[in-house]
Amino acid sequence: GESVGLHLPTLSVQEGDNSIINCAYSNSASDYFIWYKQESGKGPQFIIDIRSNMDKRQGQRVTVLLNKTVKHLSLQIAATQPGDSAVYFCAENASGGYNKLIFGAGTRLAVHP
Amino acid sequence: DTEVTQTPKHLVMGMTNKKSLKCEQHMGHRAMYWYKQKAKKPPELMFVYSYEKLSINESVPSRFSPECPNSSLLNLHLHALQPEDSALYLCASSQDRDPATDTQYFGPGTRLTVL
Numbered sequence: 001g002e003s004v005g006l007h008l009p010t011l012s013v014q015e016g017d018n019s020i021i022n023c024a025y026s027n028s029a030s031d032y033f034i035w036y037k038q039e040s041g042k043g044p045q046f047i048i049d050i051r052s053n054m055d056k057r058q059g060q061r062v063t064v065l066l067n068k069t070v071k072h073l074s075l076q077i078a079a080t081q082p083g084d085s086a087v088y089f090c091a092e093n094a095s096g097g098y099n100k101l102i103f104g105a106g107t108r109l110a111v112h113p
Numbered sequence: 114d115t116e117v118t119q120t121p122k123h124l125v126m127g128m129t130n131k132k133s134l135k136c137e138q139h140m141g142h143r144a145m146y147w148y149k150q151k152a153k154k155p156p157e158l159m160f161v162y163s164y165e166k167l168s169i170n171e172s173v174p175s176r177f178s179p180e181c182p183n184s185s186l187l188n189l190h191l192h193a194l195q196p197e198d199s200a201l202y203l204c205a206s207s208q209d210r211d212p213a214t215d216t217q218y219f220g221p222g223t224r225l226t227v228l
Contacts, residue, residue, distance in 0.1 A: 008153055031213055031214070032213055032214045034216065034217075036219075041221075042221055042222070043117075043119075043203050043205075043219035043220050043221045043222045044156065044203070044219045045219070046216055046217075046218060046219075049214075049216060051214060089155050089156075093213060093214070098161065098168060098169055098212050099144055099146075099161065099207055099209070099212040099213070099215050099217065100158060100161065100169060101156075101158065101217060103155030103156055103157075104155060105154075105155060106153075106154075106155055
């Protein structure tokens with residue numbers, strides 16, 4: 001992902017709406033992708049992952065979509081809640097034998113009541 | 114249990130000090146990682162240990178010295194740091210069963226301030 005300088009892109013949603021967070025990845029050889037959630041003052045928390053042989057994976061309230069043609073990843077959160085407010089990072093593993101994650105720039109999700 | 118613990122939570126040190134950050138996991142993971150995260154930026158990989166051996170050093174300055182005493186513990190020794198080294202230092206671990214797809218689990222981080 002590209003650096004966005006001093007300000008993270010922010011997605012503002014109303015409580016109860018669905019959220020879609022997008023991520024472009026850089027390496028067409030990447031074979032594993034992860035979404036992490038990072039709340040203020042905490043470490044990144046695993047949300048959901050997807051392998052390159054899949055194009056969709058669902059979890060509880062979250063869905064990850066992978067489009068390898070355009071190297072795009074998205075995270076959909078259903079019925080967004082105030083507790084979902086955080087910075088969301090996508091990460092790709094393209095290390096060819098090493099578990100080396102490359103993180104995207106991150107998106108701040110702000111949920112309003 | 115997917116818990117990685119880190120101590121201390123906060124650390125303030127001078128440029129001439131020597132200090133250490135500690136990380137521990139009891140999930141039986143055999144790979145451990147150090148990341149550095151500046152404000153409003155994503156984590157950046159510093160070091161990877163696999164089965165207690167250093168496998169990746171991302172050209173980190175020698176004032177950062179990692180150590181893996183056993184498969185559950187990871188240390189980061191700090192010496193002669195600069196103010197620009199102030200950041201959140203994150204530890205992570207993974208099973209190391211399949212490096213291409215193992216999930217990394219992160220600790221809460223140590224907030225380091227260098228004066």
